[in-house]
Amino acid sequence: MELVVSLGIGTLVAGGIWLVLRERSFSVVLGLTLMSYAANLFIFVGGRLGSVAPPLSFEGHGALADPLPHALVLTAIVISFGMTAYLVALALRAVAETGSDRVDGP
Amino acid sequence: MTQLPILPVLVPLVAAILMLALHKAGPVLARGLGFLSVGILALVSVLLLRQADGGTVLVVNLGNWPAPFGIAFVADRLSVLMVSITTLIAIPALLSATGGTDRKGPHFHVFFQMQLAGLNGAFLTGDLFNLFVFFEVLLIASYGLLAHGGGAARARAGMHYVALNLVGSVLFLIALGLLYGMLGTLNLADVAQRLATVPPEDAALVRTALALLVIVFVLKSALMPLGFWLPNAYPAATAPVAALFAVLTKVGVYALLRLSSVSFEAPVAEGLLLPWLMPVALATMAVATMGALAAPRLAVVVAHLLVLSTGILAAAIAVGGVPMLAAMLYYLPHTTLVTAALFLMAGRIAEQRGPAEDRFVRAARLSGTGWLAAGFLALAVAVAGLPPLSGFLGKVMLLTAAPAGAMGYAFWTILIVSGFVAALGLARGASVIFWEPPPESLADTRVPPPAEGAGRRVGALLLAMGFVPALVLGAAPLSAYARATAEQIMARQIYIEAVLPPGRAP
Numbered sequence: 001m002e003l004v005v006s007l008g009i010g011t012l013v014a015g016g017i018w019l020v021l022r023e024r025s026f027s028v029v030l031g032l033t034l035m036s037y038a039a040n041l042f043i044f045v046g047g048r049l050g051s052v053a054p055p056l057s058f059e060g061h062g063a064l065a066d067p068l069p070h071a072l073v074l075t076a077i078v079i080s081f082g083m084t085a086y087l088v089a090l091a092l093r094a095v096a097e098t099g100s101d102r103v104d105g106p
Numbered sequence: 107m108t109q110l111p112i113l114p115v116l117v118p119l120v121a122a123i124l125m126l127a128l129h130k131a132g133p134v135l136a137r138g139l140g141f142l143s144v145g146i147l148a149l150v151s152v153l154l155l156r157q158a159d160g161g162t163v164l165v166v167n168l169g170n171w172p173a174p175f176g177i178a179f180v181a182d183r184l185s186v187l188m189v190s191i192t193t194l195i196a197i198p199a200l201l202s203a204t205g206g207t208d209r210k211g212p213h214f215h216v217f218f219q220m221q222l223a224g225l226n227g228a229f230l231t232g233d234l235f236n237l238f239v240f241f242e243v244l245l246i247a248s249y250g251l252l253a254h255g256g257g258a259a260r261a262r263a264g265m266h267y268v269a270l271n272l273v274g275s276v277l278f279l280i281a282l283g284l285l286y287g288m289l290g291t292l293n294l295a296d297v298a299q300r301l302a303t304v305p306p307e308d309a310a311l312v313r314t315a316l317a318l319l320v321i322v323f324v325l326k327s328a329l330m331p332l333g334f335w336l337p338n339a340y341p342a343a344t345a346p347v348a349a350l351f352a353v354l355t356k357v358g359v360y361a362l363l364r365l366s367s368v369s370f371e372a373p374v375a376e377g378l379l380l381p382w383l384m385p386v387a388l389a390t391m392a393v394a395t396m397g398a399l400a401a402p403r404l405a406v407v408v409a410h411l412l413v414l415s416t417g418i419l420a421a422a423i424a425v426g427g428v429p430m431l432a433a434m435l436y437y438l439p440h441t442t443l444v445t446a447a448l449f450l451m452a453g454r455i456a457e458q459r460g461p462a463e464d465r466f467v468r469a470a471r472l473s474g475t476g477w478l479a480a481g482f483l484a485l486a487v488a489v490a491g492l493p494p495l496s497g498f499l500g501k502v503m504l505l506t507a508a509p510a511g512a513m514g515y516a517f518w519t520i521l522i523v524s525g526f527v528a529a530l531g532l533a534r535g536a537s538v539i540f541w542e543p544p545p546e547s548l549a550d551t552r553v554p555p556p557a558e559g560a561g562r563r564v565g566a567l568l569l570a571m572g573f574v575p576a577l578v579l580g581a582a583p584l585s586a587y588a589r590a591t592a593e594q595i596m597a598r599q600i601y602i603e604a605v606l607p608p609g610r611a612p
Contacts (some may be wrong), residue, residue: 020273036276038276038280043279043282046284056426072283073233076238080272080276086249088267094261094264094265098261098262103265
């Protein structure tokens with residue numbers, strides 16, 4: 001389980017970095033999105049993996065899930081979503097103003 | 107009054123929300139609300155300064171949840187100093203913006219207030235995750251402010267700025283996730299305590315998390331390998347926005363200082379920051395010095411001087427110790443305020459030179475050259491660190507506190523050469539802007555600056571230039587405050603015990 005999750009996060013980051021280094025703003029946006037997914041997953045996993053630990057206290061359950069990473073990841077998702085939306089708007093405006101979506105100028 | 111540390115965040119936040127809710131009522135109301143908010147901030151800053159100067163560390167636990175679980179706001183001397191600098195710059199920046207540039211696009215004042223809320227929050231929070239949240243708040247606001255006014259240059263600079271900062275945010279999140287997974291807390295004071303007892307098998311991951319945090323802060327404060335974005339981004343903004351942005355890089359410096367003071371004493375973090383922060387800072391200073399000399403526009407020169415000052419501050423953090431930090435905390439308000447004034451000055455010059463703006467080319471003659479040139483001279487002398495103004499005092503304090511040894515000598519050399527070159531770069535610009543005769547075609551034309559709101563823009567510039575004599579006359583109390591701040595930072599236990607009172611069950 002740990003291996004699958006960490007491989008998944010690693011793939012997301014690798015793909016994100018590759019896309020961020022591309023020259024078109026659309027791929028940069030996609031890359032940043034992938035990287036923020038990876039970061040969110042990473043925080044989420046920071047609360048340890050497991051399927052039996054309940055989030056609330058029940059009789060007879062020793063181990064409880066840590067709720068804080070979930071709260072953190074919610075905040076992070078909201079922020080990265082807003083940021084990506086802004087970046088898309090900005091990229092569209094840059095295309096409208098400069099006539100090209102190349103990141104480093106025509 | 108015990109809730110005082112939350113007010114610098116709450117007041118601009120409420121003002122921004124009111125502006126959004128009432129935006130149909132017209133721009134006059136937004137301006138009024140903006141001034142009201144900044145006025146209250148000034149009052150709160152004075153109250154906080156008085157509290158902090160007595161040596162008390164004010165802590166607010168939101169909802170009265172005790173510290174490691176709740177959200178803590180901490181107002182110690184350092185935080186209060188940073189909040190006061192922000193407020194001091196916000197006053198002339200807002201005044202200058204109401205002179206017309208705030209009408210160039212919608213919602214300027216909302217972004218401005220959100221920027222202030224984010225800055226103050228970043229300075230006052232005692233929790234790493236909230237530091238991230240406030241970083242994002244101030245960044246979102248700064249994206250809006252940077253793009254304010256429109257145009258291709260702003261759109262392109264904005265694109266780079268946003269993309270870079272988003273990568274920084276992702277790294278920040280990964281570092282926070284790692285740190286929380288390892289230590290189980292993100293409260294700064296709690297982190298400081300738990301770092302002392304990290305088991306050796308976790309040490310590598312904790313070091314990775316701390317190193318990632320440092321990289322993020324280096325990016326935000328535009329230190330060298332990660333600082334090339336700043337001289338492109340800031341000069342693209344309108345002058346009042348660029349003036350406010352002078353504080354923005356200082357958030358990175360503040361975060362580095364805070365992190366180094368709470369965590370880099372721990373054995374797990376040994377050798378993580380200090381061995382390479384000094385070379386990075388020196389490289390920043392060297393590159394910024396060259397950039398200031400090569401810049402084609404006044405605002406770009408000022409942006410390079412801003413990077414230069416960040417390098418100097420980072421070098422001071424790398425050296426550490428009470429004398430060096432005291433010198434640094436005297437130099438920090440000086441450099442921030444003077445750079446902000448210089449951005450306003452560049453804006454004032456640009457608006458009188460028609461299409462040439464503040465580029466170093468021959469253009470229409472400036473009107474009112476006398477006082478403008480005198481003010482430019484004063485600011486240039488202050489920022490280059492020539493006697494008798496505040497920059498000189500700050501640099502002397504830095505030089506006397508520099509350690510012996512190769513790094514110390516390198517610091518001496520680069521600091522002195524950079525001051526000389528900064529003076530040279532500014533003099534080169536001034537000789538073109540003030541002295542070069544206009545080209546034949548423009549011999550008799552003068553570009554009148556936009557009349558509407560000119561009084562406010564000039565007033566804001568005069569206000570900002572007033573920082574220079576104020577910094578000289580207030581040098582004694584300011585350096586005393588800086589010294590006390592440095593002592594408080596170095597005695598880490600004061601901060602930790604204020605947030606986590608001993609004797610209470612964790």
